[in-house]
Amino acid sequence: MEKYRYCTPEWLEESKQRTISQPKFQQQLSKLSTKVFYRIKADPDWGIDADIIFGGVVDRGELLELGFYSEQDAKREADFIMAATPQEWKRLLRKEHKFLTEFMLGKITLEQGSKVGVLGVAPYANTFIEALTQVDLQFPDEMSPDELEEFRGYVNEFRSELGV
DSSP: OOEEETTSHHHHHHHHHHHHTOHHHHHHTTTOOEEEEEEEOOBGGGTBOSOEEEEEEEETTEEEEEEEEOHHHHHHHOSEEEEEOHHHHHHHHTTSSOHHHHHHTTSSEEEESOHHHHHHHGGGHHHHHHHHTSSEEEOGGGSOHHHHHHHHHHHHHHHHHHTO
């Protein structure tokens, strides 16, 4: 199985294509219309030199967008922006922790939107996580030092190209 590196356009694009191609996701999200964005806080030890934001746009269960956003675009478009360290996001994506618990403990912070609104979206968190983990993910702490440096360069390159 091909590995996808966490926090790359390839990961998001493959996740989007797989999600769109599986009706179960649209069925599970059929009552949901939202724009949820996630800030991955900078961590140079993980090859992430500056915060990065990705998000998903869902309309009545249909995934319309899944990609990276600039700070300005995220603030303008998002219903919710939630932030956490890359390590915290990894624990969620590896299903070691639950979203609602981490949110209530303050490990995931709400930067934009209402807490009541997040609680309305929270029941769909497992479906979002499942959509993002349909591929074999490799996280920066699982890379060799050479792979990590190559990853850092790649992240900086695609961010510059995408303006994010």
